Amino acid sequence: RQLEADLRAAIGSDQLELFYQPFIDVTRGRVSGFEALMRWRHPVRGMVPPGTFIPLAEEVGLIDELGVWALREACRQATGWPGDLTLSVNLSPVQFRSASLIDDIRTALKMAGLAPQRLQLEVTESLFLDNDEGTLATLRALRALGLTISMDDFGTGYSSLGYLSRFPFDKIKIDQSFVRAMDKAENAAIVRAVIGLSSAMNMSVIAEGVETPEQFERLCQEGCREMQGYLFSRPRPAADLARLILRIN
């Protein structure tokens, strides 16, 4: 309860901050965009991880407010980046039940003056547990705004592959659990299959959680052209991004 009250108070205060982790276009060796990741510096508890406060926000009905804050803040910051870089923002499945989601996103883009084409939204497979037409309609409406949608943590959810044919995602993010264990033949086979599937369905693909040169090499051999992970950079505060772009690009 106390944490809930604290979170309520933290929204819009300087306790909440967005960190950013780059996507790397490995064929060109350049940063192609950044994923926004929330951080909460609690005045007493210190850093509270998003794995703790996002489920809490979902549970107590604060996720919409938190999500709107993150969208606006991220769009505002992204207008200061080179114009060819994508901004990727995570969306909770709970936000899809909000009647104002589409408006919230349109407003965030407009307030910041960010072109919709530069925004990517990351959704997870749990979105399809509800499996209703409403989810598909919302995804289509979001895409009609001009932004792109990626399937985050791909391969870890409960859903069937059916939703991939019912909704055309722009990008698949291969979950880090497969990348981490790619030295096992079965996992390498999964990664290969996902890359093949995405190519056959005209979706792009990115590997998450790339930590070692060996994983990088293997993924290159499998034809993976975009990657994200500690090998390139951990999530960093917004103030560090200019230096990070200079270091990599």
Ligand code: G
């Ligand atoms: O890097 P990390 O510890 O930041 O993220 C942990 C989890 O929290 C990930 O599953 C990530 O998708 C989620 N997360 C981080 N920031 C956000 C956000 O702004 N919105 C939502 N819905 N999830 C986020």
Ligand code: G
């Ligand atoms: O669920 P989502 O993919 O949005 O969450 C991304 C999470 O993965 C964040 O917590 C981020 O800090 C973490 N992450 C990003 N790159 C790496 C990596 O190379 N290794 C590990 N272990 N975690 C990573």
Ligand code: MN
């Ligand atoms: Mn993500």
Ligand code: NA
């Ligand atoms: Na992920």
